[in-house]
Amino acid sequence: MTSLLIRKLEQRDTVPDDEKQDLEGALARVKEFQADEDMVREGDRPSESILLLEGFAARYKLLSNGKRQITAIHVPGDFVDLHSFLQKKMDHSIVALTLCRGGLFPHENLRQITDTHLHLGRLLWLSTLIDAAIHREWLVAMGRRPALNQIAHLVCELFLRLQTVGLTQDLSFQLPLTQAELGDVLGLSTVHVNRVIQELRASEAVVWRGDTVTIEDWPRLQEIAEYDPTYLILDREPR
Amino acid sequence: MTSLLIRKLEQRDTVPDDEKQDLEGALARVKEFQADEDMVREGDRPSESILLLEGFAARYKLLSNGKRQITAIHVPGDFVDLHSFLQKKMDHSIVALTLCRGGLFPHENLRQITDTHLHLGRLLWLSTLIDAAIHREWLVAMGRRPALNQIAHLVCELFLRLQTVGLTQDLSFQLPLTQAELGDVLGLSTVHVNRVIQELRASEAVVWRGDTVTIEDWPRLQEIAEYDPTYLILDREPR
């Protein structure tokens, strides 16, 4: 059940067998979430953290004016709310964007394996640091990049993150988000997302039809996005 | 030297004396940074992390078009680059916004105290989670709030963060950032920052003269910002 998470961790460091086994053992049960169902809600005090096994999920906040901002997109292999282990009270909600399966890790189990395996604990810490690094990259994109570059940046990021967990096919991947949801990610209106996607298509860097995104010209896309993947920490070294 | 950090941690959990002592012991030396001097640079692989003892610092990224986005503001008591302990390679730079003093914690020392004191390790993990929560809040503000609300939100946040480390006087605090730097924080132009600050003054929620910001009407300011401090995790409980 934890193979995608382990694959993600092994991208950054070697993971000994005993750590893998105890990690697997810490998973208590699997729960299914319908599309558009909240997996965790703002204000909750979860007693377990959810590892996304299948599907796409998003962290978000709602404002009083009815607007929504998505602050993270999660793909299989990501812990969607590992931070609740120490943060205790949720400051935002998490929604299943598609049908999702989640592996539940009781906080007491997480406590036990991180106390036992200090190295594994550091890798879990690292995975929350990667989340933070992605947040920063989105901040840069939202604050200082025009919409076309911003959306190109998102495509680059999702491609690499999905590739890490084996969810790409050659140079294409499934992106099951509506344009309205993309707008909530990028801080744009649905209408503008639509126009910018058309502009991206016109650049011929990607083919984007329905849920399928295919990168036709990676150098060109990377140039539009001014993309540097350092923040994803894709190098394996002792941590 | 570590009193402000300890104060920050004690806001979230009790810190036993032996943890305090070993934390203090892990600080190797103190270094001074001039205003506008980079404390750490993108691409660096620091062997030590810096605890900000005095002054204001900021994490930022530069884009090829010459624009800059600040992704975090750090105040005394904050570790500016604790994440480099596990992340190894810096994906962004950190600049001293004012004259700063920083306490240097060699990563080997951090490794030792987090291996020895699992609880202290969790508190340091937590402090990086708070950084991430702040990133998310900024994402919401940049993506979905108009500039006036966004800047009001920043004022609320900085007031509470500075209050935690005792750097407020009653309802006012020093904010030694130029309007250009605030623009880089908020993703706005200098000109617009200026206009929005004037608008905020006109609301009579704050008095903002030079470096000094005084909150005149907290409820009104909080309402403008739609401010909920949950994300700062200001409650003390076992972690």
Place this chain on the structure above:
DNA sequence: CGGCGCATTGAGGGCGGTCAATTGGTGTGG
């Protein structure tokens, strides 16, 4: 076939950007 959700398009408006000039405070040298 009709309903529904999502993508797409058009028209018009506003928030925030750029460019450029002016003000004002502070520090320095004559």
Place this chain on the structure above:
DNA sequence: CCACACCAATTGACCGCCCTCAATGCGCCG
């Protein structure tokens, strides 16, 4: 004590990216 430089704050004019409102297409499914 004043001239000058310098930096940050402020203001004005104009522009454009992106927003809102609203309608239309389009594929899927009961």
